[in-house]
Amino acid sequence: MSERVNEKKKKSSKPEAVLPSLGALGMLRWAWTQLTSMRTALFLLLLLAVAAVPGSLFPQRPANPAIVTQYIKDHPDYGAILDSLQLYDVYSSAWFSAIYILLFVSLIGCVIPRAIAHYKAMRSQPPRTPARLSRLPEYGTLVIPADAGIPASAAISDAGELLKKRGYRVDVRDRDGARPSLGAERGFLKEVGNLVFHTSLIGVLVSVAAGGLFGYSGQRILVEGDTFVNTLVGYDQFTPGTNFQSSQLQPYSVQLDKFDITFDRESQGKFGQPIDFTAAVTTKENPDAPAKQEVLKVNDPLSLGGTSVYLTGNGYAPVVTIRDGAGNIAMQGPVVAKLQGENYYSSVVIKVPDAKPEQLAFAGFFLPTAFVTDQGVSFSGDPELINPQLTLNSYFGDLGLDAGSPQNVFELDVKKLTPLNARNLDTKGIVLAPGSSYTLPNGKGSISFDGVKRYIGVDIHHNPGQLYALIFALLAVAGLVTSLYVNRRRVWVRTGTHEDGRTVVEYGLLARGEDHRLAGEAAAIRKLLSDEWLLGEDATTGSQPAPSTTADNDRADSAANGAGSTHATEEQPAEDFIQSTAGSSESKKDQ
Amino acid sequence: MLFSINETMGQYSELFMLLAAGTYTVAFIAFAWDLAKSSKMLRAVDLKAAELAAQATTTEAARMPVGVGAGTAGGDVDRSDADVSGPAGRAERPTSAVSGRGTAAGAGQTADGSMRYGGERRAPARVAVALTVLGAAIHAAGVITRALGAGRVPWGNMYEFLTTGAFVAVAVFLLVLIRRDLRFLGTFVIGLAIIMLVAASIAFWTPVGHLVPALQSYWLIIHVSIAVMSSALFTLTFAMSALQLVQSHRQKTIAAGGADKLGFMRLVPYALSLENLSYRINAIAFVGWTFTLMFGAIWAEKAWGRFWGWDTKEVWTFVIWVVYAGYLHARATRGWTGTRAAWLSIVGYLCVVFNFTIVNQFFNGLHSYSGL
Numbered sequence: 010m011s012e013r014v015n016e017k018k019k020k021s022s023k024p025e026a027v028l029p030s031l032g033a034l035g036m037l038r039w040a041w042t043q044l045t046s047m048r049t050a051l052f053l054l055l056l057l058a059v060a061a062v063p064g065s066l067f068p069q070r071p072a073n074p075a076i077v078t079q080y081i082k083d084h085p086d087y088g089a090i091l092d093s094l095q096l097y098d099v100y101s102s103a104w105f106s107a108i109y110i111l112l113f114v115s116l117i118g119c120v121i122p123r124a125i126a127h128y129k130a131m132r133s134q135p136p137r138t139p140a141r142l143s144r145l146p147e148y149g150t151l152v153i154p155a156d157a158g159i160p161a162s163a164a165i166s167d168a169g170e171l172l173k174k175r176g177y178r179v180d181v182r183d184r185d186g187a188r189p190s191l192g193a194e195r196g197f198l199k200e201v202g203n204l205v206f207h208t209s210l211i212g213v214l215v216s217v218a219a220g221g222l223f224g225y226s227g228q229r230i231l232v233e234g235d236t237f238v239n240t241l242v243g244y245d246q247f248t249p250g251t252n253f254q255s256s257q258l259q260p261y262s263v264q265l266d267k268f269d270i271t272f273d274r275e276s277q278g279k280f281g282q283p284i285d286f287t288a289a290v291t292t293k294e295n296p297d298a299p300a301k302q303e304v305l306k307v308n309d310p311l312s313l314g315g316t317s318v319y320l321t322g323n324g325y326a327p328v329v330t331i332r333d334g335a336g337n338i339a340m341q342g343p344v345v346a347k348l349q350g351e352n353y354y355s356s357v358v359i360k361v362p363d364a365k366p367e368q369l370a371f372a373g374f375f376l377p378t379a380f381v382t383d384q385g386v387s388f389s390g391d392p393e394l395i396n397p398q399l400t401l402n403s404y405f406g407d408l409g410l411d412a413g414s415p416q417n418v419f420e421l422d423v424k425k426l427t428p429l430n431a432r433n434l435d436t437k438g439i440v441l442a443p444g445s446s447y448t449l450p451n452g453k454g455s456i457s458f459d460g461v462k463r464y465i466g467v468d469i470h471h472n473p474g475q476l477y478a479l480i481f482a483l484l485a486v487a488g489l490v491t492s493l494y495v496n497r498r499r500v501w502v503r504t505g506t507h508e509d510g511r512t513v514v515e516y517g518l519l520a521r522g523e524d525h526r527l528a529g530e531a532a533a534i535r536k537l538l539s540d541e542w543l544l545g546e547d548a549t550t551g552s553q554p555a556p557s558t559t560a561d562n563d564r565a566d567s568a569a570n571g572a573g574s575t576h577a578t579e580e581q582p583a584e585d586f587i588q589s590t591a592g593s594s595e596s597k598k599d600q
Numbered sequence: 601m602l603f604s605i606n607e608t609m610g611q612y613s614e615l616f617m618l619l620a621a622g623t624y625t626v627a628f629i630a631f632a633w634d635l636a637k638s639s640k641m642l643r644a645v646d647l648k649a650a651e652l653a654a655q656a657t658t659t660e661a662a663r664m665p666v667g668v669g670a671g672t673a674g675g676d677v678d679r680s681d682a683d684v685s686g687p688a689g690r691a692e693r694p695t696s697a698v699s700g701r702g703t704a705a706g707a708g709q710t711a712d713g714s715m716r717y718g719g720e721r722r723a724p725a726r727v728a729v730a731l732t733v734l735g736a737a738i739h740a741a742g743v744i745t746r747a748l749g750a751g752r753v754p755w756g757n758m759y760e761f762l763t764t765g766a767f768v769a770v771a772v773f774l775l776v777l778i779r780r781d782l783r784f785l786g787t788f789v790i791g792l793a794i795i796m797l798v799a800a801s802i803a804f805w806t807p808v809g810h811l812v813p814a815l816q817s818y819w820l821i822i823h824v825s826i827a828v829m830s831s832a833l834f835t836l837t838f839a840m841s842a843l844q845l846v847q848s849h850r851q852k853t854i855a856a857g858g859a860d861k862l863g864f865m866r867l868v869p870y871a872l873s874l875e876n877l878s879y880r881i882n883a884i885a886f887v888g889w890t891f892t893l894m895f896g897a898i899w900a901e902k903a904w905g906r907f908w909g910w911d912t913k914e915v916w917t918f919v920i921w922v923v924y925a926g927y928l929h930a931r932a933t934r935g936w937t938g939t940r941a942a943w944l945s946i947v948g949y950l951c952v953v954f955n956f957t958i959v960n961q962f963f964n965g966l967h968s969y970s971g972l
C-alpha cells in the first residue's frame with residue numbers, strides 16, 4: 010500500500026527508500042510496494058499500450074495463419090526472427106502476457122488495501138477540525154447578530170442538521186464548549202466507484218479467460234437445402250476451448266431453405282455491390298422439437314442451444330452430375346465454388362473418388378456472368394446469374410483419397426493425375442452452360458451442369474464468458490462514472506460567541522481529489538446557513554465573504570481578495586479566526 | 601428497409617460542404633487576426649500597467665504575486681491522511697481548488713484562468729465566432745442532405761467520417777464556447793475542420809451509396825456517433841495540452857526573468873488552468889471512449905461472432921483507451937502531472953488521428969469499410 014500509510018502505521022521516521030539492511034523479507038516487501046505503486050501502474054499501462062501495437066503491424070496467427078506463413082516466406086531475412094520473438098502471436102506472447110499479468114497483480118495489490126482503508130474510513134468519524142479553517146481552499150465566516158438569540162451551540166447544531174440534509178455525515182465536537190465545531194464528510198461513493206471500476210476490470214479479464222477455456226467455435230458451409238446438426242461431425246472446421254467436452258454440444262439443427270442477395274443497382278460507384286443478405290432457415294432446438302422458420306442476416310445471428318450462429322460468407326454452388334466410364338452416376342449434387350475475385354468469380358474443384366474404373370477430378374472456374382476479352386481472358390461481369398458458365402479441366406488417375414490422409418476439398422493436387430481436358434491439350438477445356446453436358450474423351454465418362462444453387466458460410470460460437478464480460482464491463486463503466494463525477498468533500502464549521510454577544514460562524518471546505526465545483530458547494534452551504542439564520546443580504550456583505558463567489562474554482566483571482574479588512578478579521582481576537590494571507594497561489598508542481 | 605439513393609441531394613451536399621469550408625476559411629482568418637490584435641493590445645495595456653505599478657505601494661505589490669511559483673497552498677491542512685491517499689507515489693492532484701493566483705497586471709500576464717468571458721469586447725473574435733456559426737449551419741445542411749441522399753446516417757465511409765467528424769468537432773467547440781471563452785482555440789479547431797473538409801473532398805470523395813451489409817446495424821449509429829463525439833472532445837484537449845506546454849514554457853521563461861517572446865500567448869490562460877479544464881474534458885471523452893470500445897465489442901459479437909479479436913482497428917481503439925487511462929493515472933501520480941500529463945494527452949490524440957487515417961487506409965482488417 011502507500012508508503013505514507015505504512016510510515017504512519019509503523020511510526021518510523023526511516024524512509025523506505027534506504028535499501029541496504031532490509032533482508033530478504035524486506036526486499037520482498039520493498040518489491041511489493043514498488044509493484045503496487047501508482048508510478049508502476051502508470052508505467053505498466055503505458056507499456057501495455059506500446060506492446061499492443063506490433064499486433065497491428067504484423068499479420069497475426071489467430072486471425073489468419075496462412076498469411077503468416079506467406080509473410081515468413083516473403084521475408085526470409087527477418088521473418089523467422091520475428092516469429093521467435095512471438096510477433097505473430099502478440100496477444101498470447103510471453104511478453105504481452107507478462108505485462109498484463111503484472112498489471113493485474115499490481116491492480117489487486119492496489120485495490121485490496123484501498124478497499125480495506127476505505128471501509129475503515131467509511132466507518133470512522135470525519136477528521137478532527139483543523140486549527141485554522143482559513144487555510145482551507147474554501148473558507149468563509151458568518152456573523153449572527155446578538156439579538157437573534159442563537160448561541161454558538163445552537164448554531165453548530167443548526168449547521169449540523171443542514172449538512173446532514175445535504176448528504177454529509179456529520180460529527181459535532183465540544184457542543185457546549187466555548188468553541189464548538191463539527192466535521193462533515195460526503196462522497197464516499199467516489200472511492201467505491203473507483204474500487205468497483207478496477208475490480209470489474211479483473212472481472213472482465215477472468216470472464217474472457219473463462220470463455221477461452223469452456224467455449225468452442227466452428228464453421229460450416231450450407232448449400233440451399235442442406236441441414237446442419239450441431240454435433241462434432243456436423244462441422245467443417247471446429248476449434249474447441251481448452252476444457253471443451255463434446256457433451257456440451259446440443260443437437261439442434263438448421264436447414265437453409267433459401268438465400269437471397271440484393272445487389273446495389275443505384276449508385277454508380279458501387280454498382281453491383283451486395284447490400285443485403287437474407288437467409289431463410291428452418292431450425293429445431295433438438296431433434297424432437299417443432300420446426301421453426303427464422304431469418305438469418307449479417308449483424309443478426311440466430312441463438313440456438315447456447316450458441317450463436319452467424320452468417321459470415323456466401324457464394325454459388327453449381328449442381329453437376331458426373332457419370333463414370335461404366336456409365337453409372339458417380340457423383341451428383343452441388344459443388345461449393347470458392348470466391349476468387351470480382352463479381353463472384355469463383356474456383357471449382359470436383360473430386361470423384363467413386364468413378365470407375367478410374368477416379369476422375371475437375372478443376373476450373375465458375376462465372377455467374379461470363380465475359381471473355383479479346384485476349385481470351387475470361388471474367389465475371391456481374392454478380393447475378395446472367396450468363397453462368399463453368400470452365401473446367403479434367404483429370405483421371407488416383408486421387409490419393411483412399412490412403413485416408415485428409416485433403417483440402419478446395420485444392421486439387423494434379424501431380425499424380427493425367428490430364429484429360431485442358432486449354433493446352435487438343436481436347437481443350439470444358440465449357441458448360443446450365444443444362445448442357447460434355448462427354449469426356451476416351452470413354453472416361455461425362456459431366457453435366459444441371460443448375461446453380463447458393464450457399465452460405467456460417468460461424469457457430471459458444472462463449473460462456475461473454476455475458477459475464479458484459480456485466481463486468483457495465484459495472485466498470487458505472488464505477489468509472491461514479492468515481493469521476495461524485496465529489497468527495499469535507500466541511501468543518503466552528504462557532505464562537507463574541508464579547509458583544511454576536512455569534513461568529515466560520516467554515517472551511519476541502520476536496521479530496523479533483524473537484525472543480527468546491528467553490529459552488531461553499532457558496533451553496535453559505536446560502537443555506539444564512540437562510541437558516543435569516544441573515545439575508547446584509548449579513549452576507551457584513552461578514553467575511555467567501556474566497557470565491559462563482560460556481561467554479563478555476564478562478565485566478567480567488568486568492569487575493571480574502572485579505573481585505575472585514576468584520577471578522579478585525580474584531581476576532583482569537584488567533585484561529587485570523588485570516589490567513591498565505592492565500593492559495595498556484596501550488597508549485599514539477600512542470 | 602433500404603431507402604433509395606438520391607444523387608441530387610448528394611450533389612447539394614457537396615456544394616454545402618464547399619460553402620462551409622469557404623466560410624470557415626474566413627472565420628479562420630478572423631480568429632488569427634484576433635490573436636494578433638489582442639496580443640498587441642495586451643502589450644499596450646501591460647506597458648501602462650507597468651508604469652502604474654512603479655508608483656504602486658509595496659503592500660499592493662506583495663499582495664499580488666505574479667506568475668508561477670509564487671507560493672504553496674495551506675500548510676497544516678492534512679492533505680495526506682491515510683484513508684484517501686491511495687497507493688504509494690500518488691500525487692495530490694493539481695486540483696482546481698488551489699488554482700488561484702495573482703491577478704496583477706505586469707510581465708507575463710495571461711487570460712483569466714476561469715476561461716469565462718471577460719468584460720472587454722474583442723471585435724475580430726466576435727466576427728470569427730459569428731462566421732463559425734454560419735459555417736456550421738451550412739455544414740449541418742451538408743451533413744443532413746448527405747444523410748437524405750444516402751437514406752441513412754452519414755457515417756459509412758471515410759468521406760462521411762471526415763465531413764461529419766469535422767462538423768461535430770466544430771459543433772462541440774461552439775457548444776463549449778457558450779459556457780467558456782475558448783476562442784483562443786479558434787484557429788486550431790477551425791483550421792482542423794478546413795483540413796478535414798478539404799481532405800474529404802479531394803482525397804476521399806465518394807458518391808452517395810448504400811452501406812455494405814456488415815454496416816447495416818443500429819450499432820453503427822450508436823458506436824460511431826459516440827466515437828466521433830469523443831474524438832471531437834479529444835481534439836479540444838489536444839489543442840489545450842499543446843498550448844499548455846507552450847504556456848508553461850513561457851511562464852517559466854518569464855519567471856526566470858526572460859523576455860516574453862510569445863505575445864499572442866497572453867490570450868491563453870495559465871498552464872494550470874488549461875491542464876485543469878483539459879482534464880475535465882478528457883474525463884468526459886474517456887467515458888465516451890470506454891463506451892465506444894464496449895459498443896464496438898458488442899457489435900463485433902453480433903456481426904462477426906466474437907467480441908474481441910485484436911483486429912487492427914480494435915487494437916488501436918484499445919491502445920487509445922489505455923493511453924488515456926494512463927493520462928488519468930498520470931494526473932494522480934506524483935511527478936507526472938503538468939507537462940508529462942499533457943504529453944500523454946497529446947500522444948493519445950496522435951493515436952486517435954493515426955487510428956482514423958493510417959489504420960483506415962493502409963491496414964487490412966475486418967474494419968476495412970473506408971470505401972476506398
Ligand code: HEM
Pocket residue numbers: 044045046047050054112113115116117119120202203206207210488489492493522686687690925928929932
Ligand atoms: C488494468 C489496468 C488499469 C486501468 C485500465 C486503470 C484505469 C483507471 C482509470 C480510467 C482511472 C480514472 C477513473 C477513476 O478515478 O476511477 C483510474 C484511477 C485510479 N487508478 Fe487505475 N487503472 C488500472 C490499474 C491500476 C493499478 C494497478 C492501480 C494501483 C497501483 C491503480 C490505481 C488507481 C487509482 C489510485 C486511481 C484513482 C486516482 C484518483 O482519481 O485519485 N489503477 N484507473
